[in-house]
Amino acid sequence: MAMSKPSPDLPKWADESKKSADLTRMKRTATALLLGMTVLYFSLELSNQGGFWIGFVKAGAEAAMVGAIADWFAVTALFRHPLGIRIPHTAIIPNKKNSFGNRLGGFIQQNFLTSEVVSQKLASVQIARRTAEWLAHPDNSRTVADLARAGFKGILEVVRDEDVQSMIERGVLARVRNTQVAPIIGKLLDVAVSGPKQRELLIGLVKLLRYLVEENRGAIQRKIIDETPWWLPWSIDEKVYSRILGGLEKLDLELVDSDGHPLQERFDTTVQEFIDRLKFEPAIIAKGEELKTELLNHPALQEFSRTLWLEIKASILRERTNTLVAGDGPIERGMAQIGQILLKDEEMMAKIDGWIKEIAQYLMQSYGHEIGRLISDTVRQWDPDATSRKIELQVGRDLQFIRINGTIVGGLAGLLIHTISLLVH
Numbered sequence: 502m503a504m505s506k507p508s509p510d511l512p513k514w515a516d517e518s519k520k521s522a523d524l525t526r527m528k529r530t531a532t533a534l535l536l537g538m539t540v541l542y543f544s545l546e547l548s549n550q551g552g553f554w555i556g557f558v559k560a561g562a563e564a565a566m567v568g569a570i571a572d573w574f575a576v577t578a579l580f581r582h583p584l585g586i587r588i589p590h591t592a593i594i595p596n597k598k599n600s601f602g603n604r605l606g607g608f609i610q611q612n613f614l615t616s617e618v619v620s621q622k623l624a625s626v627q628i629a630r631r632t633a634e635w636l637a638h639p640d641n642s643r644t645v646a647d648l649a650r651a652g653f654k655g656i657l658e659v660v661r662d663e664d665v666q667s668m669i670e671r672g673v674l675a676r677v678r679n680t681q682v683a684p685i686i687g688k689l690l691d692v693a694v695s696g697p698k699q700r701e702l703l704i705g706l707v708k709l710l711r712y713l714v715e716e717n718r719g720a721i722q723r724k725i726i727d728e729t730p731w732w733l734p735w736s737i738d739e740k741v742y743s744r745i746l747g748g749l750e751k752l753d754l755e756l757v758d759s760d761g762h763p764l765q766e767r768f769d770t771t772v773q774e775f776i777d778r779l780k781f782e783p784a785i786i787a788k789g790e791e792l793k794t795e796l797l798n799h800p801a802l803q804e805f806s807r808t809l810w811l812e813i814k815a816s817i818l819r820e821r822t823n824t825l826v827a828g829d830g831p832i833e834r835g836m837a838q839i840g841q842i843l844l845k846d847e848e849m850m851a852k853i854d855g856w857i858k859e860i861a862q863y864l865m866q867s868y869g870h871e872i873g874r875l876i877s878d879t880v881r882q883w884d885p886d887a888t889s890r891k892i893e894l895q896v897g898r899d900l901q902f903i904r905i906n907g908t909i910v911g912g913l914a915g916l917l918i919h920t921i922s923l924l925v926h
Contacts, residue, residue, distance in 0.1 A: 520894050527901035534908045535569035538562045560919035561912040568911020572904045579900070580889045594892055595885035602880025610873030616862040623858050629843060629850035636840030639833070646832035683789030687779030690772075703768045704756050711749045 542562035545555060577583045578591040594601070612618070635641045756762055778785045843850055880888075893900075 517894060520898070524894060524897045524901070527898045531569070531573070531901045531904035531908070534905060535566065535573065538565040538569060538908060538912065542566055556923075557916055557919055560915045562915070564915020564918070565908045565912030568914070569904060569908035571911075572907030576897075576900045576903055580893045580897075592889070594889045598883065598885050598888055599877075599881045602877045602883075605880065606873035606875070606877035609876060610869055614865050614869035614872055616865045616869075619861045619865050620858050623854065623861055627850075627854065628857055629853035633840040633843035633850065636836050637844060638840075639837060642833045642836035642840065645836050649832055677793070681786055681790060682793050683779045683786045684781075686789070687776045690776050690779070702772075703765055704753070707749060707753050707756060711753060714745060714749060 539562075542559060545559045545562070574583050578588075579593050581595070582588060582591045636645070752764070756765060759765075779789070843853075
Protein backbone atom coordinates (compact mmCIF):
# COMPACT_ATOMS: atom_id res chain seq x y z
CA MET A 502 0.00 0.00 0.00
CA ALA A 503 1.38 3.40 -0.95
CA MET A 504 2.45 5.51 1.98
CA SER A 505 0.73 8.84 2.39
CA LYS A 506 2.76 11.95 1.67
CA PRO A 507 3.91 13.62 4.91
CA SER A 508 2.19 16.90 5.64
CA PRO A 509 4.30 20.06 5.58
CA ASP A 510 5.32 21.41 8.94
CA LEU A 511 3.11 24.11 10.35
CA PRO A 512 4.57 27.54 11.05
CA LYS A 513 6.69 27.57 14.19
CA TRP A 514 5.83 30.20 16.78
CA ALA A 515 8.06 31.00 19.71
CA ASP A 516 7.17 30.46 23.39
CA GLU A 517 4.57 27.75 22.69
CA SER A 518 4.95 26.32 26.18
CA LYS A 519 4.25 29.73 27.71
CA LYS A 520 1.28 30.30 25.41
CA SER A 521 -0.09 26.88 26.34
CA ALA A 522 0.22 27.69 30.04
CA ASP A 523 -1.49 31.08 29.54
CA LEU A 524 -4.30 29.48 27.55
CA THR A 525 -4.88 26.83 30.24
CA ARG A 526 -4.96 29.48 32.99
CA MET A 527 -7.49 31.61 31.12
CA LYS A 528 -9.66 28.58 30.36
CA ARG A 529 -9.70 27.71 34.06
CA THR A 530 -10.61 31.28 34.99
CA ALA A 531 -13.53 31.39 32.55
CA THR A 532 -14.71 27.91 33.59
CA ALA A 533 -14.42 28.79 37.28
CA LEU A 534 -16.62 31.86 36.70
CA LEU A 535 -19.21 29.67 34.94
CA LEU A 536 -19.16 27.12 37.76
CA GLY A 537 -19.44 29.90 40.33
CA MET A 538 -22.57 31.30 38.67
CA THR A 539 -24.01 27.78 38.35
CA VAL A 540 -23.42 26.96 42.03
CA LEU A 541 -24.85 30.32 43.11
CA TYR A 542 -27.98 29.92 41.02
CA PHE A 543 -28.80 26.35 42.08
CA SER A 544 -27.97 27.08 45.69
CA LEU A 545 -30.52 29.89 45.78
CA GLU A 546 -33.04 27.86 43.77
CA LEU A 547 -32.82 24.87 46.14
CA SER A 548 -32.80 26.90 49.34
CA ASN A 549 -36.35 28.20 48.74
CA GLN A 550 -35.33 31.51 50.26
CA GLY A 551 -37.45 34.51 49.38
CA GLY A 552 -36.69 38.19 49.53
CA PHE A 553 -36.46 41.18 47.30
CA TRP A 554 -32.73 41.01 46.70
CA ILE A 555 -32.66 37.23 46.31
CA GLY A 556 -34.61 37.60 43.07
CA PHE A 557 -32.01 39.99 41.64
CA VAL A 558 -29.18 37.61 42.53
CA LYS A 559 -30.96 34.58 41.08
CA ALA A 560 -31.85 36.42 37.88
CA GLY A 561 -28.29 37.70 37.46
CA ALA A 562 -26.72 34.30 38.19
CA GLU A 563 -29.11 32.53 35.81
CA ALA A 564 -28.43 34.93 32.92
CA ALA A 565 -24.68 34.88 33.61
CA MET A 566 -24.71 31.09 33.53
CA VAL A 567 -26.60 31.05 30.22
CA GLY A 568 -24.28 33.68 28.70
CA ALA A 569 -21.19 31.78 29.83
CA ILE A 570 -22.46 28.51 28.37
CA ALA A 571 -23.40 30.16 25.07
CA ASP A 572 -20.00 31.82 24.68
CA TRP A 573 -18.19 28.64 25.74
CA PHE A 574 -20.06 26.85 22.96
CA ALA A 575 -19.21 29.57 20.43
CA VAL A 576 -15.49 29.64 21.27
CA THR A 577 -15.17 25.87 21.43
CA ALA A 578 -17.06 25.43 18.13
CA LEU A 579 -14.29 27.33 16.35
CA PHE A 580 -11.70 24.63 17.09
CA ARG A 581 -13.58 21.38 17.78
CA HIS A 582 -16.95 19.75 18.31
CA PRO A 583 -18.26 20.78 21.77
CA LEU A 584 -18.27 17.74 24.09
CA GLY A 585 -17.35 15.64 21.05
CA ILE A 586 -20.89 15.96 19.65
CA ARG A 587 -20.86 16.55 15.88
CA ILE A 588 -23.26 19.44 15.89
CA PRO A 589 -23.56 21.18 12.49
CA HIS A 590 -21.39 24.27 11.99
CA THR A 591 -18.95 23.34 14.73
CA ALA A 592 -15.19 22.56 14.47
CA ILE A 593 -15.18 25.41 11.96
CA ILE A 594 -11.41 25.81 11.58
CA PRO A 595 -10.64 22.11 10.92
CA ASN A 596 -13.60 21.75 8.55
CA LYS A 597 -13.09 25.02 6.71
CA LYS A 598 -9.29 24.83 6.60
CA ASN A 599 -9.11 24.28 2.84
CA SER A 600 -11.60 27.05 2.11
CA PHE A 601 -9.64 29.34 4.42
CA GLY A 602 -6.42 28.50 2.55
CA ASN A 603 -8.04 29.27 -0.81
CA ARG A 604 -9.35 32.59 0.42
CA LEU A 605 -6.04 33.47 2.06
CA GLY A 606 -4.12 32.70 -1.12
CA GLY A 607 -6.58 34.70 -3.22
CA PHE A 608 -6.52 37.60 -0.77
CA ILE A 609 -2.73 37.81 -0.78
CA GLN A 610 -2.59 37.47 -4.57
CA GLN A 611 -5.20 40.19 -5.18
CA ASN A 612 -4.01 42.65 -2.55
CA PHE A 613 -0.25 42.14 -2.27
CA LEU A 614 1.00 40.44 -5.45
CA THR A 615 -0.39 42.70 -8.15
CA SER A 616 1.99 44.57 -10.45
CA GLU A 617 0.48 47.91 -9.34
CA VAL A 618 1.05 47.30 -5.63
CA VAL A 619 4.57 45.98 -6.17
CA SER A 620 5.45 48.88 -8.50
CA GLN A 621 4.27 51.47 -6.00
CA LYS A 622 6.21 49.81 -3.21
CA LEU A 623 9.40 49.55 -5.28
CA ALA A 624 9.09 53.21 -6.34
CA SER A 625 8.95 54.30 -2.70
CA VAL A 626 11.78 52.03 -1.62
CA GLN A 627 14.40 53.28 -4.17
CA ILE A 628 16.28 50.00 -4.19
CA ALA A 629 19.17 51.21 -6.35
CA ARG A 630 19.96 54.16 -4.09
CA ARG A 631 19.67 52.17 -0.89
CA THR A 632 21.82 49.39 -2.30
CA ALA A 633 24.44 51.89 -3.47
CA GLU A 634 24.51 53.61 -0.08
CA TRP A 635 24.77 50.25 1.62
CA LEU A 636 27.63 49.07 -0.62
CA ALA A 637 29.52 52.36 -0.26
CA HIS A 638 29.92 51.74 3.47
CA PRO A 639 33.22 49.89 4.11
CA ASP A 640 31.71 47.43 6.61
CA ASN A 641 29.01 46.39 4.16
CA SER A 642 31.34 46.02 1.17
CA ARG A 643 33.59 43.91 3.38
CA THR A 644 30.59 41.74 4.33
CA VAL A 645 29.77 41.12 0.65
CA ALA A 646 33.41 40.34 -0.08
CA ASP A 647 33.60 37.93 2.85
CA LEU A 648 30.50 36.11 1.61
CA ALA A 649 31.93 35.91 -1.92
CA ARG A 650 35.26 34.58 -0.66
CA ALA A 651 33.53 32.10 1.61
CA GLY A 652 31.48 30.91 -1.36
CA PHE A 653 34.60 30.59 -3.52
CA LYS A 654 36.35 28.68 -0.76
CA GLY A 655 33.41 26.31 -0.41
CA ILE A 656 33.38 25.67 -4.14
CA LEU A 657 37.13 25.12 -4.21
CA GLU A 658 36.88 22.60 -1.38
CA VAL A 659 34.08 20.64 -3.06
CA VAL A 660 35.27 20.63 -6.67
CA ARG A 661 37.91 18.09 -7.62
CA ASP A 662 40.92 19.47 -9.50
CA GLU A 663 40.84 16.59 -11.94
CA ASP A 664 37.20 17.29 -12.87
CA VAL A 665 37.89 20.97 -13.57
CA GLN A 666 40.98 20.18 -15.63
CA SER A 667 39.00 17.65 -17.62
CA MET A 668 36.22 20.19 -18.16
CA ILE A 669 38.76 22.72 -19.48
CA GLU A 670 40.15 20.15 -21.89
CA ARG A 671 36.72 18.99 -23.04
CA GLY A 672 35.00 22.36 -23.12
CA VAL A 673 37.64 24.88 -24.14
CA LEU A 674 40.30 22.99 -26.06
CA ALA A 675 37.81 20.70 -27.79
CA ARG A 676 35.82 23.75 -28.90
CA VAL A 677 38.99 25.31 -30.29
CA ARG A 678 39.88 22.10 -32.13
CA ASN A 679 36.48 22.03 -33.82
CA THR A 680 36.57 25.69 -34.90
CA GLN A 681 38.38 26.92 -38.00
CA VAL A 682 40.67 29.76 -36.94
CA ALA A 683 41.54 31.36 -40.30
CA PRO A 684 37.97 32.52 -41.11
CA ILE A 685 37.60 33.87 -37.58
CA ILE A 686 40.84 35.84 -37.89
CA GLY A 687 39.64 37.11 -41.27
CA LYS A 688 36.34 38.30 -39.80
CA LEU A 689 38.10 40.01 -36.90
CA LEU A 690 40.48 41.77 -39.31
CA ASP A 691 37.55 42.75 -41.50
CA VAL A 692 35.91 44.48 -38.55
CA ALA A 693 39.19 45.94 -37.27
CA VAL A 694 40.18 47.65 -40.54
CA SER A 695 36.75 48.51 -41.92
CA GLY A 696 36.02 52.03 -43.22
CA PRO A 697 38.45 54.80 -42.16
CA LYS A 698 40.35 52.37 -39.98
CA GLN A 699 42.38 51.15 -43.00
CA ARG A 700 43.64 54.68 -43.61
CA GLU A 701 44.51 55.07 -39.93
CA LEU A 702 46.28 51.71 -40.02
CA LEU A 703 48.45 52.69 -43.03
CA ILE A 704 49.33 56.06 -41.49
CA GLY A 705 50.25 54.29 -38.27
CA LEU A 706 52.46 51.83 -40.13
CA VAL A 707 54.28 54.65 -41.95
CA LYS A 708 54.84 56.51 -38.67
CA LEU A 709 56.16 53.32 -37.10
CA LEU A 710 58.53 52.83 -40.02
CA ARG A 711 59.77 56.44 -39.67
CA TYR A 712 60.38 55.86 -35.98
CA LEU A 713 62.33 52.67 -36.65
CA VAL A 714 64.45 54.36 -39.33
CA GLU A 715 65.27 57.26 -37.03
CA GLU A 716 66.00 55.05 -34.03
CA ASN A 717 68.27 52.72 -36.02
CA ARG A 718 70.13 55.38 -38.01
CA GLY A 719 73.59 54.00 -37.27
CA ALA A 720 72.70 50.44 -38.20
CA ILE A 721 71.03 51.53 -41.46
CA GLN A 722 73.97 53.68 -42.45
CA ARG A 723 76.37 50.81 -41.80
CA LYS A 724 74.20 48.57 -43.94
CA ILE A 725 74.27 51.17 -46.75
CA ILE A 726 78.07 51.38 -46.52
CA ASP A 727 78.32 47.59 -46.71
CA GLU A 728 76.09 47.45 -49.80
CA THR A 729 77.74 50.32 -51.77
CA PRO A 730 81.18 50.35 -53.49
CA TRP A 731 84.11 51.32 -51.28
CA TRP A 732 85.15 54.15 -53.48
CA LEU A 733 81.85 56.11 -53.05
CA PRO A 734 82.31 59.05 -50.67
CA TRP A 735 80.71 59.11 -47.23
CA SER A 736 78.47 61.98 -48.22
CA ILE A 737 76.73 59.75 -50.75
CA ASP A 738 75.84 57.19 -48.05
CA GLU A 739 74.52 59.98 -45.85
CA LYS A 740 72.36 61.27 -48.68
CA VAL A 741 70.93 57.80 -49.28
CA TYR A 742 69.82 57.58 -45.67
CA SER A 743 68.41 61.12 -45.76
CA ARG A 744 66.56 60.27 -48.96
CA ILE A 745 64.97 57.25 -47.32
CA LEU A 746 63.93 59.20 -44.22
CA GLY A 747 62.75 62.16 -46.28
CA GLY A 748 60.67 59.89 -48.48
CA LEU A 749 58.95 58.43 -45.42
CA GLU A 750 58.26 61.88 -44.00
CA LYS A 751 56.82 63.06 -47.32
CA LEU A 752 54.67 59.94 -47.59
CA ASP A 753 53.40 60.49 -44.06
CA LEU A 754 52.33 64.05 -44.85
CA GLU A 755 50.68 63.02 -48.13
CA LEU A 756 48.68 60.26 -46.45
CA VAL A 757 47.47 62.63 -43.74
CA ASP A 758 46.47 65.37 -46.21
CA SER A 759 44.98 63.18 -48.97
CA ASP A 760 42.14 60.63 -48.80
CA GLY A 761 42.80 59.11 -52.23
CA HIS A 762 46.52 58.46 -52.19
CA PRO A 763 47.56 55.70 -54.65
CA LEU A 764 49.44 53.87 -51.90
CA GLN A 765 46.30 53.89 -49.78
CA GLU A 766 44.31 52.32 -52.58
CA ARG A 767 46.91 49.60 -53.14
CA PHE A 768 47.11 48.98 -49.38
CA ASP A 769 43.32 48.68 -49.06
CA THR A 770 43.21 46.24 -51.96
CA THR A 771 46.03 44.12 -50.54
CA VAL A 772 44.49 44.00 -47.06
CA GLN A 773 41.07 43.06 -48.39
CA GLU A 774 42.55 40.32 -50.59
CA PHE A 775 44.38 38.94 -47.58
CA ILE A 776 41.20 38.97 -45.47
CA ASP A 777 39.24 37.25 -48.22
CA ARG A 778 41.90 34.57 -48.53
CA LEU A 779 41.73 33.95 -44.77
CA LYS A 780 37.95 33.65 -44.91
CA PHE A 781 37.44 31.64 -48.11
CA GLU A 782 40.60 30.13 -49.62
CA PRO A 783 40.79 26.39 -48.75
CA ALA A 784 44.58 26.29 -48.80
CA ILE A 785 44.89 29.15 -46.32
CA ILE A 786 42.17 27.64 -44.08
CA ALA A 787 43.93 24.26 -44.15
CA LYS A 788 47.26 25.92 -43.30
CA GLY A 789 45.60 27.68 -40.39
CA GLU A 790 44.20 24.38 -39.10
CA GLU A 791 47.62 22.81 -39.42
CA LEU A 792 49.23 25.58 -37.38
CA LYS A 793 46.40 25.39 -34.83
CA THR A 794 46.80 21.63 -34.41
CA GLU A 795 50.54 22.02 -34.02
CA LEU A 796 50.01 24.67 -31.37
CA LEU A 797 47.38 22.67 -29.46
CA ASN A 798 49.60 19.58 -29.46
CA HIS A 799 52.59 21.52 -28.20
CA PRO A 800 53.66 20.24 -24.74
CA ALA A 801 53.76 23.78 -23.34
CA LEU A 802 50.10 24.42 -24.16
CA GLN A 803 49.02 21.03 -22.83
CA GLU A 804 50.88 21.74 -19.61
CA PHE A 805 49.23 25.15 -19.47
CA SER A 806 45.75 23.62 -19.75
CA ARG A 807 46.59 21.19 -16.95
CA THR A 808 47.95 23.85 -14.61
CA LEU A 809 45.49 26.64 -15.46
CA TRP A 810 42.92 25.63 -12.84
CA LEU A 811 45.58 25.05 -10.19
CA GLU A 812 46.94 28.55 -10.77
CA ILE A 813 43.45 30.08 -10.63
CA LYS A 814 42.69 28.17 -7.44
CA ALA A 815 45.97 29.16 -5.81
CA SER A 816 45.38 32.80 -6.80
CA ILE A 817 41.91 32.85 -5.24
CA LEU A 818 43.12 31.24 -2.03
CA ARG A 819 46.13 33.55 -1.90
CA GLU A 820 43.93 36.60 -2.37
CA ARG A 821 41.58 35.38 0.37
CA THR A 822 44.46 34.81 2.79
CA ASN A 823 46.02 38.18 2.04
CA THR A 824 42.69 39.94 2.45
CA LEU A 825 42.01 38.27 5.79
CA VAL A 826 45.34 39.64 6.99
CA ALA A 827 45.13 43.09 5.40
CA GLY A 828 41.36 43.48 5.79
CA ASP A 829 40.89 45.31 2.47
CA GLY A 830 41.08 43.44 -0.82
CA PRO A 831 40.06 44.10 -4.42
CA ILE A 832 36.55 42.74 -3.92
CA GLU A 833 35.94 45.15 -1.03
CA ARG A 834 37.28 48.07 -3.03
CA GLY A 835 35.28 47.03 -6.08
CA MET A 836 32.00 46.78 -4.15
CA ALA A 837 32.56 50.15 -2.46
CA GLN A 838 33.47 51.75 -5.78
CA ILE A 839 30.31 50.42 -7.42
CA GLY A 840 28.25 51.99 -4.65
CA GLN A 841 30.06 55.33 -4.94
CA ILE A 842 29.73 55.43 -8.74
CA LEU A 843 26.02 54.68 -8.58
CA LEU A 844 25.42 57.41 -6.00
CA LYS A 845 26.89 59.94 -8.43
CA ASP A 846 24.78 58.76 -11.38
CA GLU A 847 21.10 59.52 -10.85
CA GLU A 848 20.23 58.40 -14.38
CA MET A 849 21.78 54.97 -13.90
CA MET A 850 20.01 54.48 -10.55
CA ALA A 851 16.72 55.42 -12.23
CA LYS A 852 17.40 52.86 -14.97
CA ILE A 853 18.18 50.15 -12.42
CA ASP A 854 14.98 50.93 -10.51
CA GLY A 855 13.10 50.76 -13.82
CA TRP A 856 14.63 47.36 -14.63
CA ILE A 857 13.73 46.04 -11.18
CA LYS A 858 10.19 47.37 -11.58
CA GLU A 859 9.79 45.70 -15.00
CA ILE A 860 11.14 42.40 -13.66
CA ALA A 861 8.83 42.54 -10.64
CA GLN A 862 5.82 43.33 -12.84
CA TYR A 863 6.65 40.43 -15.14
CA LEU A 864 7.07 38.05 -12.21
CA MET A 865 3.79 39.16 -10.63
CA GLN A 866 1.88 38.87 -13.90
CA SER A 867 3.42 35.50 -14.74
CA TYR A 868 3.75 33.85 -11.33
CA GLY A 869 1.62 35.81 -8.84
CA HIS A 870 -1.17 33.25 -9.10
CA GLU A 871 1.39 30.51 -8.42
CA ILE A 872 2.22 32.11 -5.06
CA GLY A 873 -1.48 32.25 -4.17
CA ARG A 874 -1.81 28.61 -5.23
CA LEU A 875 1.25 27.71 -3.15
CA ILE A 876 -0.37 29.19 -0.05
CA SER A 877 -3.63 27.39 -0.80
CA ASP A 878 -1.93 24.04 -1.45
CA THR A 879 0.26 24.36 1.64
CA VAL A 880 -2.71 25.07 3.93
CA ARG A 881 -4.63 22.18 2.30
CA GLN A 882 -1.85 19.75 3.26
CA TRP A 883 -1.78 20.81 6.89
CA ASP A 884 -3.26 18.37 9.36
CA PRO A 885 -6.70 19.78 10.40
CA ASP A 886 -6.38 18.99 14.10
CA ALA A 887 -2.80 20.26 14.26
CA THR A 888 -3.85 23.45 12.48
CA SER A 889 -6.69 23.97 14.91
CA ARG A 890 -4.39 23.44 17.91
CA LYS A 891 -1.80 25.83 16.53
CA ILE A 892 -4.34 28.60 15.93
CA GLU A 893 -6.01 28.06 19.27
CA LEU A 894 -2.63 28.28 20.95
CA GLN A 895 -2.05 31.70 19.39
CA VAL A 896 -5.49 33.31 19.83
CA GLY A 897 -7.25 31.05 22.34
CA ARG A 898 -6.17 33.07 25.39
CA ASP A 899 -7.83 36.22 24.02
CA LEU A 900 -10.94 34.25 23.05
CA GLN A 901 -11.40 33.19 26.70
CA PHE A 902 -12.16 36.85 27.47
CA ILE A 903 -15.25 36.36 25.30
CA ARG A 904 -16.42 33.71 27.78
CA ILE A 905 -15.64 35.92 30.74
CA ASN A 906 -17.31 38.94 29.17
CA GLY A 907 -20.27 36.79 28.19
CA THR A 908 -20.70 35.73 31.82
CA ILE A 909 -20.53 39.32 33.08
CA VAL A 910 -22.71 40.80 30.31
CA GLY A 911 -25.20 37.96 30.69
CA GLY A 912 -25.43 38.61 34.43
CA LEU A 913 -26.01 42.33 33.87
CA ALA A 914 -28.60 41.56 31.20
CA GLY A 915 -30.38 39.25 33.68
CA LEU A 916 -30.47 42.00 36.34
CA LEU A 917 -31.83 44.48 33.79
CA ILE A 918 -34.54 42.09 32.61
CA HIS A 919 -35.55 41.27 36.21
CA THR A 920 -35.72 44.98 37.05
CA ILE A 921 -37.90 45.73 34.04
CA SER A 922 -40.23 42.83 34.89
CA LEU A 923 -40.71 44.19 38.40
CA LEU A 924 -41.44 47.66 37.11
CA VAL A 925 -43.96 46.31 34.60
CA HIS A 926 -45.81 44.33 37.25
